[in-house]
Structure formats: C-alpha cells, structure tokens
Amino acid sequence: MPSRLYDAHNHLQDERLTPYHEAILSDVRRQGVARMVVNGSCEDDWPNVLALARACPEVIPSFGYHPWYVKERSGDWQAALVRHLDAVPSAIGEVGLDRLIKDHDPEEQERVFVWQLRLAAERDLPVGIHCLQAWGRLLEILRAEPRPRCGFLLHSYGGPTEMIAPLAELGAYFSFPGYFAHERKTRQRETFRSVPPDRLLIETDAPDQLLPNELARFPLAAAGSGKPLNHPANLGVVYEFMAGLRSEPLERLARRVEENFQRLFGPLAAR
Numbered sequence: 001m002p003s004r005l006y007d008a009h010n011h012l013q014d015e016r017l018t019p020y021h022e023a024i025l026s027d028v029r030r031q032g033v034a035r036m037v038v039n040g041s042c043e044d045d046w047p048n049v050l051a052l053a054r055a056c057p058e059v060i061p062s063f064g065y066h067p068w069y070v071k072e073r074s075g076d077w078q079a080a081l082v083r084h085l086d087a088v089p090s091a092i093g094e095v096g097l098d099r100l101i102k103d104h105d106p107e108e109q110e111r112v113f114v115w116q117l118r119l120a121a122e123r124d125l126p127v128g129i130h131c132l133q134a135w136g137r138l139l140e141i142l143r144a145e146p147r148p149r150c151g152f153l154l155h156s157y158g159g160p161t162e163m164i165a166p167l168a169e170l171g172a173y174f175s176f177p178g179y180f181a182h183e184r185k186t187r188q189r190e191t192f193r194s195v196p197p198d199r200l201l202i203e204t205d206a207p208d209q210l211l212p213n214e215l216a217r218f219p220l221a222a223a224g225s226g227k228p229l230n231h232p233a234n235l236g237v238v239y240e241f242m243a244g245l246r247s248e249p250l251e252r253l254a255r256r257v258e259e260n261f262q263r264l265f266g267p268l269a270a271r
C-alpha cells in the first residue's frame with residue numbers, strides 16, 4: 001500500500017462512527033491515510049467536525065449545509081457557518097443540489113447552495129459539492145456565479161461523461177468512491193475513465209457508500225442496529241480499485257492523487 005493516502009471526502013463526525021473513533025483513527029493511520037477532508041453537513045455537525053480537526057492532524061475540516069438538511073437550518077445558520085470557517089483553516093461543504101430526495105424545494109436548495117458557493121469564492125476556499133439529478137442546473141449555476149479560484153470538488157461524481165470537460169474547465173475535481181465498485185455501477189466507472197489525470201481524487205464518504213462486501217477490508221457495524229458501515233480505512237481498497245480501473249501502477253496513481261489533493265486542499269493543511 002502506498003505510504004500516503006488522501007480521502008477527499010468523508011464524514012468522520014457522523015454519530016454512527018463516534019463509538020469507534022479511537023480504533024478508526026488507529027486503523028486509518030496504519031493504512032497510511034495522511035489527510036482526510038471531514039465534511040459537516042448541517043449546523044449540529046459543525047462543532048463535532050471542529051473538535052475532530054483540533055484533535056487529529058489528519059483532519060481537514062469542511063463546513064456546509066447539505067441539500068438534505070436545508071429545511072432544518074436555524075435563523076443563525078449563516079453566522080454560525082462563518083464562525084466555524086473563521087475558527088480553523090477549512091473548506092466549505094458538503095453543499096449542493098439533490099433532485100432525488102422527497103419533498104425537496106429546488107429554489108430553497110439553490111438559494112442555500114449559491115450563498116455558500118459565493119462565500120467559497122469570496123474566501124477562495126475549496127468547496128465540496130454533492131449533486132444528484134441536477135447536473136444541467138449545477139453547470140448553469142457554476143457558469144453564472146463566482147467560483148473559488150482554487151477549484152471545487154464534485155464528490156462521487158455521477159454525472160454524464162460529456163459534462164466532465166466543461167466542468168473541469170470551470171475548476172472541477174472529481175472524486176471516486178468505493179461504492180462505484182459495485183457491479184451495477186458500470187456507467188459511473190466508465191465515466192471516471194474520462195476524468196483528466198490532474199483532476200482525479202479518491203474518497204470513502206464513510207460511513208456511507210458501502211463497498212462491495214468482498215472488497216471491504218475493514219468491516220464495521222453500527223452499535224445497536226448492527227447495520228454495516230463504511231470504515232474510513234477502506235480508502236486503500238478504493239485506491240487499488242481505481243489503479244485497476246485505469247490500468248495504472250498503484251504507486252504512480254497514489255503520487256498523482258497526492259499532487260491533486262495538495263493542489264486543492266493542501267493550502268488548508270499548511271496554514
């Protein structure tokens with residue numbers, strides 16, 4: 001396994017992982033995970049992400065309102081977000097558009113997303129974007145609005161292959177999750193063959209987006225329910241899978257992902 005791995009997107013603060021934090025951190029360190037971008041998705045998450053960032057040198061914190069939770073936001077959410085961004089070098093995310101969830105209000109989602117995108121542009125911070133079934137609209141917004149000069153991440157990119165070039169032109173990086181190793185995810189895997197080599201990143205999205213059972217090297221189950229969880233140390237498996245998919249030696253892929261990660265998120269770790 002290469003010595004320095006980078007998880008472009010996970011949710012280490014997720015309460016399902018909390019009982020296992022100590023063991024998880026020791027596993028990710030043994031796997032050689034050098035950095036992981038830990039994404040808060042709503043106001044309740046942000047203090048926990050901040051605490052993790054202060055306790056673990058591997059954690060690059062990211063604060064944002066995810067489209068799934070926009071309905072829950074308080075009147076103070078914008079000030080709270082700014083307070084967290086001011087507290088520690090951090091990215092913005094997870095934010096985005098999701099047309100798949102039930103009872104969503106597309107206009108409200110867009111307002112919240114665009115406000116956070118403008119903030120990222122103003123502060124030149126990398127922004128982690130979630131998008132489901134809204135790719136055309138996302139491209140329109142990214143073209144029309146100011147964007148961070150440092151670039152932005154389309155996490156678990158599942159959009160059309162034809163959109164990769166125009167999105168890359170605007171500054172996009174594309175991260176590949178272990179979830180796309182499932183047999184049925186043929187289209188998503190094919191799409192990733194077209195991602196420019198200097199825009200490719202790898203992610204776990206732990207504790208979600210489970211890998212196929214036979215690939216998961218670090219099995220984990222939620223306390224109480226026993227439901228399977230994705231362990232952040234499965235990152236190494238995702239690297240191996242991507243090396244196979246792109247027919248590239250693992251070490252070379254890992255060096256390139258490191259360069260890409262450092263270009264997008266490195267300034268936050270150095271500050």
Ligand SMILES: [Zn+2]
Nearest residue numbers: 009039094205
């Ligand atoms: Zn996520």
